[in-house]
Amino acid sequence: MDDGSRLVVGVDIGNSTTEACVAAVDAAGRVQRLGSALTRTTGVKGTPDNTDGAVTAVRRALEGARRDPAGLDLVLLNEATPVISGLAMETITETIITESTMIGHNPSTPGGGGLGAGTTVPIDDLVGDAPVPGGPSIVVVPRGWDFDRVAAVLNDAVGRGLELVAAVLAHDDAVLVANRLTGEPAGGAIPIVDEVGAVERVPLGMAAAVEVAAPGRTIRTLSDSYGLASVFGLDPDQTRQVAPVARALTGNRSAVVVRTPSGDVSDRRVPVGELVLTGAGKTLRVDVDAGAEAIMDLLGRVQPLEDATGEPGTHVGGMLAQVRDTMTDVTGQPAAEIRIRDVLAIDTFVPREVRGGLAGEVALENAVALAAMVRTSRSRMQVVADRVAGALHCSARIGGVEGEMAVRGALTTPGTDRPIAVLDMGGGSTDAALLTADGACTAVHVAGAGELVTKLIDSELALDDRDTAEQVKWYPLAKVESFFHVRHEDGTVQFFTEPLPAHVFARVVVMTPDGPVPVPTRHPVDHVRRVRREAKRRVFVVNALRALRQVAPGGSLRMLEFVVLLGGSALDFEIPEMIADALAGHGIVCGTGNVHGTEGPRNAVASGLVDAWATEPAGEQAGELAS
DSSP, rough: OOTTTTTEEEEEESSSSEEEEEEEEETTTTTEEEEEEEOOOOOOTSTTTHHHHHHHHHHHHHHHOOOOOGGOOOOEEEEEOEEEEEEEEEEEEEEEEEEEEEEEOOOOOOBBBBEEEEEEEGGGGTTTTTOOSSSSEEEETTTTTOHHHHOOOOHHHHTTEEEEEEEEEEEHHHHHHHTTTTSSGGGSSSSOOOTTTTTGGSSSSSEEEEEOOTTTTOOSSTSSSSHHHHHTOOOHHHHHHHHHHHHTTOOOOOEEEEEOTTEEEEEEOOOEEEEEEEEEEEEEEEEEGOOOOHHHHHHHSSOSSEEEETTTSSSHHHHHHHHHHHHHHHHHHOGOOOOOEEEEEEEEEEEEOOEEEEEEEOEEEEEEEEEEEEEOOOOOOOHHHHHHHHHHHHEEEEEEEEEHHHHHTTTSSOOOOEEEEHHHHHHHEEEEEOOOOSSSEEEEEOOOHHHHHHHHHHHHTTTHHHHHHHHHSOOOOEEEEEETTTEETTSSSEEEEOOOOGTTTTTEEEEETTTEEOOOOSHHHHHHHHHHHHHIIIIHHHHHHHHHHHGGGGGGGGOOOOEEEEGGGGGGSSSHHHHHHHHTTTTTTEEEOOOGTTTTSHHHHHHHHHHHHTOOOOHHHHHHHOO
């Protein structure tokens, strides 16, 4: 450059994104920031595949700053140590129904209402002049029956003395049949459950109960253990046995329970495997099905963690082995040399189809989500630097340790001072670093961040759609109450001058910048919001506290003064507030970073790399530029 300044770009390669900061540094070490850029990271962080993303970020930053790439003097890369987070989520309880004991689901439009208890009877037995069964009857209608014919046969049978108390249909005809029933009870008030896909497996001639709740309500009797005991006359041992049935039916608008003499209902624990943690000169073991609290308690007793392994042949063993294999593929290091440096366990619930059910019923089973993180050597980063230098025809080197660069960049946030701690919340890991008043810096990396939150939301809401779960994580919710207004999750109402799309009417939606997007769930707004916030709390708040304790002097949070939140997750609309609330009781000033007062929580490491190079002796700078 004509004024003797050097054009330097700092590049921060992260788990999900790669950031660049372009600046002019004069002979006196003064830094003039010219622009920044952001792109998606290519490959696994800290591997040669990062080259394309880094080059793209540099070129975009130069283009935004209107600088000729030919004038670029130096690219500074962070010491991007590979970090891979693997995730296992496995149920530790399982509801099993045998002998076709239960039907419980939520058809869109069940018919009638109330509770009916009696004996299951096939509708074929009621055709013609055949004698009707004595006692309360629940009629089972297979496929192929038209609703008009069903109603006609039932009305005729009732006229001949049938005590009709409920019906179970294969097709989506409950309301149509209910509207055509006459006699007692009048007006089709009996409960009718439809959309039973496996209706041919409903046991006949067995004691059963059918319940349909009023619109907007859920069943009360069949979802209560003592309600089932009252209906079927169960003793205490039998009541204990059917408790999982009641639990599986909780929250449904309709349900059918059939009691079979040889039926069996059980709620058993499923062994997931044993986790082996090594550290602090000891090796400890814990069953994953003991739950997250037991795992994290054991982890605290072996800190700093040296390695974690899983019992061979189990789910957790396979997950940890896969993490090692992935790292071997991307780094070339033997699996035996790769060590897992942190794990995060979280208790959660996962919807699972009940084995033995007839209508795809699901039960929320206890589960443990387990994230594991691997760190390896920095040797491969030099390959990235060499390739970047070749692609951009300039000098390139590894500019500094990521944690030190992050706190240096965070210090440019207005209102901060040393000692300062940062929390860099990304997609795979949560990183913490502390810069003391005398310039000493310590950093830690813990497993679990944005991807884990998305996984929890996806599983607990049974979405089976990662993109929708990601939107639920990032944006507020609302309920579309008409074609022209929505009620937001905070209770406020928003009106629109143009009608909303028909497919979002009466749905829970995510209010994205592009408009409302429906969430494929029958849960109300409050439930979805609770799942979202709990997922964020169990990952980010828990990780923030345990990471900061690892870098705080003496492990005491009260020794910290300023905590700055960095990374993509610091842009979330509620995570910074949740972490600040958790730290408020310790007298800590906590908030979202604003690097150089303009960049927000982004670009801290990239800016820190440039600032650090600018303070180096002129002779060292000249040597690097000459190389």
